[in-house]
Amino acid sequence: MGASGGADSSKPGSNTDSVAGSARELGSEAVKAAQAKAKEGADTAKRTVSSTVSHGAEALGCAADSLRDQGEETLAQTTTSIASGLSEYAERLEKRTSEDLTQDLVRLARQNPTLFVLGSVGVGIALSRFFKASSRPSDGYS
Template identity: 30%
Template sequence: MSTKQQIDREAASAKDKLNEASDEIKNQARSAVDEAQRAATNYAEDGKNVAAGSLTDFAKAVRSASDELSSRDQGMAARFVTEAADGLERVANSVSGTSVEEMAGSVTDFARRNPGPFLVGTVLAGVALGRFVKASSERSHDAPSHAGPAGTPYRPTGTAPAASPVRPASSAPAGSTVGTPTRPNVKTTS
């Protein structure tokens, strides 16, 4: 066998192995994408089920308010609240009885048929989401980052709370110094 034939055979063998490796990489990539899609779908289904459960719970609370209004002879208000509870229950049943793919298809179809209202709804949802995130972040800054038992601030073992520069407020008479900042006792030499 000549050197050229041996080189051609080795090149063909290398090409075959490269094609096999390429096919294996493609199969693994396809498998990874399929797994990611399944995970995303499962996550979305879980979220949908939680949302449907929350809507059902909210509808029950609204229905309870309607019953309370009825017991207090507030018939007209009770009817409105009952209608709201009925609507919430219908939405909850619709959400729980529809797959994520069907919901996505419905949203896509609505967006194609009604692009204007869809864009307005998207903008309004974005504004609402932004306000929610902003309010949530403001609340998280107000709360202590680490809470111990019964909501007490977390302090590592062996540390004492820092002295407050402000006296606690009380029902002291006007003009008293309670609740005003204090200065440390500093001796001055004059």
């Protein structure tokens, strides 16, 4: 590295390399921090979705048993099949890394952009309804 200070520091652009290096280093650190935060969020979301799907599969299993008790065998079989599929999906989801899921999502978006956009809109609507429902104030009878 060159000397810092003295006559060299009065030349225009003499500190440019060190400033650019510092900026690159800060930028790199910021990117790493953002990636770590995104991975943490993706892992949390994956666990939440997997848990929710597992609970849904269990509830459908109970519903199938109830339908079977009521003599609705065809509907019970269909419900059991859906519950089984959800349970398998939850298991596969739990075993995959967030990077794998991200790659699958990118592949889906490239192979079928229409499905991806419609799915994104559906997820957006579902999330907005969830947040709207969870942020409702009380009836005002406090």
